[in-house]
Amino acid sequence: MAAGQGLCLVGAAVVYTAVAHIEATPDEIFDVLVGFDEYADWNPWLIQAEGEAVVGDSVTATVVLGDSTRTARHRVLEVDAPNRLCWRDAGVTTWFVKGRRCRIVEAEGAGGFLRNELQIWGLFAWLANKKYGDALLEGISAETAAVKARAEGR
Numbered sequence: 001m002a003a004g005q006g007l008c009l010v011g012a013a014v015v016y017t018a019v020a021h022i023e024a025t026p027d028e029i030f031d032v033l034v035g036f037d038e039y040a041d042w043n044p045w046l047i048q049a050e051g052e053a054v055v056g057d058s059v060t061a062t063v064v065l066g067d068s069t070r071t072a073r074h075r076v077l078e079v080d081a082p083n084r085l086c087w088r089d090a091g092v093t094t095w096f097v098k099g100r101r102c103r104i105v106e107a108e109g110a111g112g113f114l115r116n117e118l119q120i121w122g123l124f125a126w127l128a129n130k131k132y133g134d135a136l137l138e139g140i141s142a143e144t145a146a147v148k149a150r151a152e153g154r
Helices: 026-034 036-042 125-152
Strands: 004-010 013-022 046-051 058-065 068-080 084-089 098-108 111-121
Touching (some): 013 125, 026 036, 026 098, 026 111, 026 125, 036 046, 036 058, 046 068, 058 125, 068 098, 111 125
Antiparallel strands (some): 004 013, 013 111, 058 068, 068 084, 098 111
16 A cells, blocks of 8 residues: 555545555554653654553643644543554543544555544534644644654664
8 A cells, every 4th residue: 555645524524544654563663653651752743642552541642733732632442452543532622523543553565554544523523624624634644754754763
């Protein structure tokens, strides 16, 4: 599969996706994804994260949205090492817009393939996309490139 990024409308949902082939094993890629305490060292989109990659646990992350930053709480939904890490937004904004983020890692050749996906939906998903859509796509793409660089540099 080719590396890239994209935006897709699925019913009332908006899906932002970035993909990359990474010259690292799925285990090495997954270790980067679940090393929340190291995000500040390499992640240009989630510049800080605290929590554990444990289903049901909470992760607090600071995200860059254009010229501003926001801190939000997330609930870990799925941890299937080394293939899948998913969480959802858990803050007050979920009354209006819901978000679910999954990072899917697959073996590909001598390395791995990362699909980084953010889906938003809800009453005001259209407004969130209008206001933050470009920043969300830029952020998820920058993070995916940074995961690649971090995993390949280990």
